[in-house]
Structure formats: C-alpha cells, structure tokens
Amino acid sequence: MLPRYFYNFSTFMSMFPHNYLIYGADVSIVGATALIIFVLTYFKKWKWLWDNWITTVDHKRIGIMYILAAFAMFFRGGTDGLLMRTQLALPNLHFLSAQHYDEIFTTHGTIMILFMAMPMLIGLINVAVPLQIGARDVAFPYLNAISFWTFFFGAMLFNISFVFGGSPDAGWTSYAPLSELQFDPGPGENYYLLGLQLAGIGTIATGVNFLVTILKMRAPGMTLMKMPQFTWATLITSIIIIFAFPVLTVALALLTIDRLAGAHFFTIAAGGMPMMWVNLFWIWGHPEVYIVILPAFGILSDVISTFSGKKIFGYTAMVVSLAAIAALSFTVWVHHFFTMGAGAAVNSFFGVSTMLIAIPTGVKIFNWLFTMYRGRIRFTTPMLWALAFIPTFVVGGMTGVMLAVAPADYQYHNSYFLVSHFHYVLIGGTVFGAFAGIYYWWPKMFGHKLNERLGRWHVGTFVLFFNMTFFPMYIVGLMGMTRRMYTYPSGLGWTALNLIETIGAFGQGASMMIMAVNIVRSIKFGERDVTGDIWDGRTLEWSTTSPAAEYNFSVLPQVTSVDEWWEEKKRGVVRPDHATFKPIHMPNNSGWPFLIGLSFFIAGFGLVFNWWLSAIVGALGIITFLFLRSFDYNTDHYIPVDEVKRVEAAAGR
Amino acid sequence: MDTSHHDGYEHTAVSTHREGFPWKDIIGLVLSLALTFTSLHIVLTHALPIGALITAIVVLAVFQLFVQLFLFMHLTEKTGTRSNIGAMAFGLFVAFTIVAGSIWIMAFNSSSS
Known part of the structure; x- marks a missing residue:
C-alpha cells in the first residue's frame, strides 16, 4: 500500500495548480481559517460552538447553519461568476486560461445549484415548516443533523478542489465521455462525483424527514387542506426529492465506478453508453429544478398573502398545481438534450409535455395576482422581492416554452439564450424567492428585522443589475454566441452586449454588499421583534416568540382554519395558561452527526485521490460512529414545567 | 386555548421503537446482499448468453424490489x-x-x- 500511496502523493503535488489567482485563494483560505481559529480561541467560544451549534438537533439552528453555508457558497459561486464575466468583458482577453475558465464555469454551476440554492431553501424549510405546522421539531431531529453535516462536508470536499489538485472542468452536467478518466484524468471530476454524492445523502434524508414531519406531526386540527402554502410546497418538494435524487445517486456511483474501478458504463469502449449518463443526469436534473423552485413558490404564496392582507386566492388550485408540476416534472427530461437525436417522435412527446408545465405554473402566477387584487398591499422588502419575482419569472418561463419547441431548440441549444433562460428562472425565481423568505423570516430566526431602507436598495439595485446582466444574453445568444466559450473574436457585434453584461454582474456583486452591510448593521440597530409577530402574519410561526424557544410552542396550538393565526387574532388572542403546561419531550444534542460527516469527508477525500488508506479510515469511522449511536440510549429529555414557565414569563407571556 | 386533548407528556419525534429481535430486517439484509452479488457475479463471469443475462438481471431486480417492500418497508403493516x-x-x-x-x-x- 505504501508505494502506491506515495506515488499518488507525488502526482498530487505535481498537479498543484500554479496560478496567481489560486495562490490568492490559498492565502485567503489559510488567512480566514487562522482568523476564525484565533477569534474562537481568543473569545473562548469553542465550547459554545460545539454545544450550541455543532451538536445541535434543533431544526431552527440547523436551518440557520444551512442558510449561513448557503450564503458563503453564494459568495463563492458569485466570485466564479464575476471571474467569468471579467474574462468575457471584451474580445480576446486572457485573464483566465481556457482550462481555468472551464473549471470556473463548472464550479459556478455546481455550487450555485447544489450548494447554494438547495441549502438556502432547505434552510428556510427547516426554520419555518415545523413552526408553521405547530410542531416541536422535525420527525427525526438526529437525522436532520446528519443531513446538514453530510451536505456541509460534501460542499467542503467540493470546494477544496480549487486549491488542492484542481477543480472539475466538465461542466455542472459533467457529460460522459468527457468526464471519463480517458479524457479527464486527475482528481477534479472525482471531487465533483464524491462531493455531490455526499451532499445527495443529506438531501434524500431531508426529503424523508420533511415528508414524515408534515404527514405525522401537524398540530391537532390541521388537516392537509389547512396547511400553509409553504408547507404544501415543502411536502411536494420532499416527494420529488425522494423519487428524483436516487437517480443522481446511481448515476454518480456508476461514473465513480468507471473512474475509480475501470468499469465502462459510460465509455464507448467495452459496450458502454455515454448517452445513458445524459439520460440519467436529466431524469434527476429536471425534477431537481422543480425542487429548487417549488419552495420558492411556497414562500411567495405566504409572503404575498401576508402583505396583501388576504387569504391566498384559489388555495385548492394552488395545491393542485403544485402536485401537477411535481408529476409532470418526471416526464420532460429529454428537453435538455433534444439535439442528441433520439428522433422526432421522442422530441415531440417531450416538447409537448414540457409545454404542459406552463399551465399549472400559469395558474399559480394568476392566483398570486388575484391575491394582490383589492388587497391592502404593504410594500415591505419581502413583498418587493415577490413583486420582482413575478415578471422576471414570467420572462424566464416563457423563454423556456420557446426552448421547448424542439425544432427551434436546434437553434437555441447551448447558446447564451439558454444561459439567460435558466438564470431568469433560477435567479428571478429561486433566488428572489429565497431572498423574500430570508427577509420575511429573519425576525423569526434572530429576533430582529433587517433594515427596510437598505432592503429596498438591495431589491432595487439587484433587480436592475440582474436584468442588465442577463437580458443582453438573450440577444447575444440569438446572435450565435454559445455557452461555455472562454473567449470570442471581435467584429461579431457581441462586444458591447458582453461589456454591458459584465458591468451588470459587478453591479449585482455590489448589491449583495448592501445586503451584507444590512445583515451586520441589523445585529445592533435592527428593529427588535418583541411581539413575535412583527409583520402582522397569518400563519402559526408568528404566534410564538421571535426567536422561538427551543420547544417552539409552550402548548401545541389547536387549528381550525387556514391562516390559523390570523383567525385567532380576529377572535382575540388568548395566551396559554401557565397552569396547563406539561413537561416537554425533546431530543438531546449529539456529536455523532458531525463526526459521521467528517468521516464521510475523509473517505471521500481518499477516494478522490485513490488513497485507499484514507478511504478505509473514513469508512471505518462512519461504521464505528453509526454503531456507537445504536448503543446511545441517552437520546431525549423532558423540559420541566418550571423551565417552560420561566422562559415564557421572560418573553412576557 | 383548549389543551384538554393532550394527556401526559407531549412527544416530539415519531417513535421508531419496535420490540423483539429484528429477524425480518436481518433476512432482508442477507437476501438483498445475495441478490446484488448474484447479479454482479453473472455479469462479470458472462455466465449466460446476453438475452438470458438481461432477463435474469431483471428477474433478480424485481425480486430485490419485493424484498425491500416487504421486509424493510413494512408494506404489510x-x-x-x-x-x-x-x-x-x-x-x-x-x-x-x-x-x-x-x-x-x-x-x-x-x-x-
């Protein structure tokens, strides 16, 4: 084993990329790590960090950690985007080499979808859904912590690729045979495969967790058709996750076996079929885009309903459209590869099925508009995000229908028209929706509001610069500029548009700085949420304190209608009598999920470099910690009545 | 607020506790491993002609599906x-x-x- 080990180590050292940008990244990573260690040590916060965050099984804290990680990834992926836009600002630039550009667009796409959009939404789901259904935690709190730590270490594994051996460079879609060992040697693709595999474990567990939580743990009286819209969106999303993610797991595993064990699932040699990777990837990949848009739809429904002062228009239709989108999402995947040549019949079928999705989506758009119609609209920051969402998403959606026309797609395919389309739906949809949720639930997470004035500046500048970046891409795409080209010649009429896009991209970066300032500033100056209901909300999460106590509700609410909290406020709120309190059963914190995640990381890192020793150590770690957990009987506790009374009294209830 | 419907303690997590030795799960584990390795084996050794091989794998896969559904997923409960x-x-x-x-x-x- 040792000679092999050293052999790999030497190739790994020689693959250390030599580039000033990467040295810069090295220095900043080492610097930031040293700073974090120094601050934690200096202020003696290690124990606090371990006790309150790393070992937590509290859905609210796990949600906050998801959102923090998503923000970090948002800035990482955003920096990738800015590097790409710098490279493309003018013709014939050599700011990045072709290889470096390939790595950057691969990490940009992968990080933004899997390590930004997913955790941002899963974070909001964690924060809000148990509170919306009047539950004390999720169904499997310990599993929830495992979900977070496998996601976190998957993201870390993917991110160290940049400074440690080279990043994946075959695109976020990682099409075979390009991503096979023969054409793409080195650890880069392995990072992609193992990082995603790890995060995927966490996502499947989250899907199972929230499906069971919503089906089994709703407050008494809350029938399915009395659930808030965001909870409905989460339920449907969980179902899609459970059915779609295993396909990704299998596809990643097969490609990993190809690369690490010399199999030929997706090579042309020995009877493999590269096109099967494309097929499997999009069987997962299309439902995946609904996994990241449906929660945003749910946030939008709740935000629009709250700030219009009205019940959501067409509640049943909203639920039916969510379900229809979920079912249809499994029947459209070929529209990502019409040009592969599966034939006219196949393309026609999948083109039509794709267009069908516009129907339930259109129903939702109209219902949001009708909810606002004759409502008493308050133009708060979350509402402004929701208002920006609707037209932007409609533009993205309609260009999607254009792309679904198979013969025309032969023209648009892999052009900047497509790039613009999916940024309009993923930023205009998912990111605007997530930001609406962040501003909306921020008081519930931290007990204070983000500044409204800075929030308005954030929305305004971001929407402006977003359109400045991506609208010209439709045009430049129709002019023939293809996706993933690292430079272009002058004289094609693309220069001005590309320069405008680059300016817009930096504008978006500056706009995000406004949000960062807002977040930091609000810690000290943000308006405190003393009532727990700072937005005059409609659903149950606003009936408890901000931030909610560990146990969420001193007494579980009794639900009689949709928008229960709104109805309760109309009847006159009666706070629970302290005499009715009972001891509350809660799960214990646990360090195993963190250690299991760390072991997965060690095993994954070993597999990336074919360091079998490290892989075996990691695998043994996983098994050991799972085994030890099985004999851990100290898993739960009761919060005594006196403690509940004390906490409630301190909150003035 | 009326809370009289709650008796005793209020529970947070869905209970996953079951009594007795988990024979069902162990048989399921052994069967699913056996089925997986059987299909791997017949493919690696080309034990059958190609048509029969594919049929055999499909049959084993369907059997695997039933093992999962009945022995792990408690479909009969x-x-x-x-x-x-x-x-x-x-x-x-x-x-x-x-x-x-x-x-x-x-x-x-x-x-x-």
Whole structure:
C-alpha cells in the first residue's frame, strides 16, 4: 500500500495548480481559517460552538447553519461568476486560461445549484415548516443533523478542489465521455462525483424527514387542506426529492465506478453508453429544478398573502398545481438534450409535455395576482422581492416554452439564450424567492428585522443589475454566441452586449454588499421583534416568540382554519395558561452527526485521490460512529414545567 | 386555548421503537446482499448468453424490489394503507416513465436525426 500511496502523493503535488489567482485563494483560505481559529480561541467560544451549534438537533439552528453555508457558497459561486464575466468583458482577453475558465464555469454551476440554492431553501424549510405546522421539531431531529453535516462536508470536499489538485472542468452536467478518466484524468471530476454524492445523502434524508414531519406531526386540527402554502410546497418538494435524487445517486456511483474501478458504463469502449449518463443526469436534473423552485413558490404564496392582507386566492388550485408540476416534472427530461437525436417522435412527446408545465405554473402566477387584487398591499422588502419575482419569472418561463419547441431548440441549444433562460428562472425565481423568505423570516430566526431602507436598495439595485446582466444574453445568444466559450473574436457585434453584461454582474456583486452591510448593521440597530409577530402574519410561526424557544410552542396550538393565526387574532388572542403546561419531550444534542460527516469527508477525500488508506479510515469511522449511536440510549429529555414557565414569563407571556 | 386533548407528556419525534429481535430486517439484509452479488457475479463471469443475462438481471431486480417492500418497508403493516397506495402508485408511475422512457430514447429510432 505504501508505494502506491506515495506515488499518488507525488502526482498530487505535481498537479498543484500554479496560478496567481489560486495562490490568492490559498492565502485567503489559510488567512480566514487562522482568523476564525484565533477569534474562537481568543473569545473562548469553542465550547459554545460545539454545544450550541455543532451538536445541535434543533431544526431552527440547523436551518440557520444551512442558510449561513448557503450564503458563503453564494459568495463563492458569485466570485466564479464575476471571474467569468471579467474574462468575457471584451474580445480576446486572457485573464483566465481556457482550462481555468472551464473549471470556473463548472464550479459556478455546481455550487450555485447544489450548494447554494438547495441549502438556502432547505434552510428556510427547516426554520419555518415545523413552526408553521405547530410542531416541536422535525420527525427525526438526529437525522436532520446528519443531513446538514453530510451536505456541509460534501460542499467542503467540493470546494477544496480549487486549491488542492484542481477543480472539475466538465461542466455542472459533467457529460460522459468527457468526464471519463480517458479524457479527464486527475482528481477534479472525482471531487465533483464524491462531493455531490455526499451532499445527495443529506438531501434524500431531508426529503424523508420533511415528508414524515408534515404527514405525522401537524398540530391537532390541521388537516392537509389547512396547511400553509409553504408547507404544501415543502411536502411536494420532499416527494420529488425522494423519487428524483436516487437517480443522481446511481448515476454518480456508476461514473465513480468507471473512474475509480475501470468499469465502462459510460465509455464507448467495452459496450458502454455515454448517452445513458445524459439520460440519467436529466431524469434527476429536471425534477431537481422543480425542487429548487417549488419552495420558492411556497414562500411567495405566504409572503404575498401576508402583505396583501388576504387569504391566498384559489388555495385548492394552488395545491393542485403544485402536485401537477411535481408529476409532470418526471416526464420532460429529454428537453435538455433534444439535439442528441433520439428522433422526432421522442422530441415531440417531450416538447409537448414540457409545454404542459406552463399551465399549472400559469395558474399559480394568476392566483398570486388575484391575491394582490383589492388587497391592502404593504410594500415591505419581502413583498418587493415577490413583486420582482413575478415578471422576471414570467420572462424566464416563457423563454423556456420557446426552448421547448424542439425544432427551434436546434437553434437555441447551448447558446447564451439558454444561459439567460435558466438564470431568469433560477435567479428571478429561486433566488428572489429565497431572498423574500430570508427577509420575511429573519425576525423569526434572530429576533430582529433587517433594515427596510437598505432592503429596498438591495431589491432595487439587484433587480436592475440582474436584468442588465442577463437580458443582453438573450440577444447575444440569438446572435450565435454559445455557452461555455472562454473567449470570442471581435467584429461579431457581441462586444458591447458582453461589456454591458459584465458591468451588470459587478453591479449585482455590489448589491449583495448592501445586503451584507444590512445583515451586520441589523445585529445592533435592527428593529427588535418583541411581539413575535412583527409583520402582522397569518400563519402559526408568528404566534410564538421571535426567536422561538427551543420547544417552539409552550402548548401545541389547536387549528381550525387556514391562516390559523390570523383567525385567532380576529377572535382575540388568548395566551396559554401557565397552569396547563406539561413537561416537554425533546431530543438531546449529539456529536455523532458531525463526526459521521467528517468521516464521510475523509473517505471521500481518499477516494478522490485513490488513497485507499484514507478511504478505509473514513469508512471505518462512519461504521464505528453509526454503531456507537445504536448503543446511545441517552437520546431525549423532558423540559420541566418550571423551565417552560420561566422562559415564557421572560418573553412576557 | 383548549389543551384538554393532550394527556401526559407531549412527544416530539415519531417513535421508531419496535420490540423483539429484528429477524425480518436481518433476512432482508442477507437476501438483498445475495441478490446484488448474484447479479454482479453473472455479469462479470458472462455466465449466460446476453438475452438470458438481461432477463435474469431483471428477474433478480424485481425480486430485490419485493424484498425491500416487504421486509424493510413494512408494506404489510396495516397503518396508513391509503397513503401507501398513493405512494406505490406514484412510485410505479415514476419507475415506468423512467424505464420505458429510457428504452424509447436510447433506441434512437430515428430516420432523420
């Protein structure tokens, strides 16, 4: 084993990329790590960090950690985007080499979808859904912590690729045979495969967790058709996750076996079929885009309903459209590869099925508009995000229908028209929706509001610069500029548009700085949420304190209608009598999920470099910690009545 | 607020506790491992002609499916029958779409592409 080990180590050292940008990244990573260690040590916060965050099984804290990680990834992926836009600002630039550009667009796409959009939404789901259904935690709190730590270490594994051996460079879609060992040697693709595999474990567990939580743990009286819209969106999303993610797991595993064990699932040699990777990837990949848009739809429904002062228009239709989108999402995947040549019949079928999705989506758009119609609209920051969402998403959606026309797609395919389309739906949809949720639930997470004035500046500048970046891409795409080209010649009429896009991209970066300032500033100056209901909300999460106590509700609410909290406020709120309190059963914190995640990381890192020793150590770690957990009987506790009374009294209830 | 319907302690997590030695799960584990390694073995050694090989793998896979459903997923337990049927129906829909769709797409029955 040792000679092999050293052999790999030497190739790994020689693959250390030599580039000033990467040295810069090295220095900043080492610097930031040293700073974090120094601050934690200096202020003696290690124990606090371990006790309150790393070992937590509290859905609210796990949600906050998801959102923090998503923000970090948002800035990482955003920096990738800015590097790409710098490279493309003018013709014939050599700011990045072709290889470096390939790595950057691969990490940009992968990080933004899997390590930004997913955790941002899963974070909001964690924060809000148990509170919306009047539950004390999720169904499997310990599993929830495992979900977070496998996601976190998957993201870390993917991110160290940049400074440690080279990043994946075959695109976020990682099409075979390009991503096979023969054409793409080195650890880069392995990072992609193992990082995603790890995060995927966490996502499947989250899907199972929230499906069971919503089906089994709703407050008494809350029938399915009395659930808030965001909870409905989460339920449907969980179902899609459970059915779609295993396909990704299998596809990643097969490609990993190809690369690490010399199999030929997706090579042309020995009877493999590269096109099967494309097929499997999009069987997962299309439902995946609904996994990241449906929660945003749910946030939008709740935000629009709250700030219009009205019940959501067409509640049943909203639920039916969510379900229809979920079912249809499994029947459209070929529209990502019409040009592969599966034939006219196949393309026609999948083109039509794709267009069908516009129907339930259109129903939702109209219902949001009708909810606002004759409502008493308050133009708060979350509402402004929701208002920006609707037209932007409609533009993205309609260009999607254009792309679904198979013969025309032969023209648009892999052009900047497509790039613009999916940024309009993923930023205009998912990111605007997530930001609406962040501003909306921020008081519930931290007990204070983000500044409204800075929030308005954030929305305004971001929407402006977003359109400045991506609208010209439709045009430049129709002019023939293809996706993933690292430079272009002058004289094609693309220069001005590309320069405008680059300016817009930096504008978006500056706009995000406004949000960062807002977040930091609000810690000290943000308006405190003393009532727990700072937005005059409609659903149950606003009936408890901000931030909610560990146990969420001193007494579980009794639900009689949709928008229960709104109805309760109309009847006159009666706070629970302290005499009715009972001891509350809660799960214990646990360090195993963190250690299991760390072991997965060690095993994954070993597999990336074919360091079998490290892989075996990691695998043994996983098994050991799972085994030890099985004999851990100290898993739960009761919060005594006196403690509940004390906490409630301190909150003035 | 009326809370009289709560008796005793209020529980947070869904209970996963079951009594007795988990024979079912152990038999299931052994069977699923055996089925997996059997299919791997017959492929690696080319034990059968190609047509028979594919048939054999499909048969083993369907058997594997039943092992999962009955020994691990407690399909026979009577609770929540309605949601079980819904989940099974949607599962069959997705499985059919993926398998039939993939075969159709990968056949490349095109005269003009």
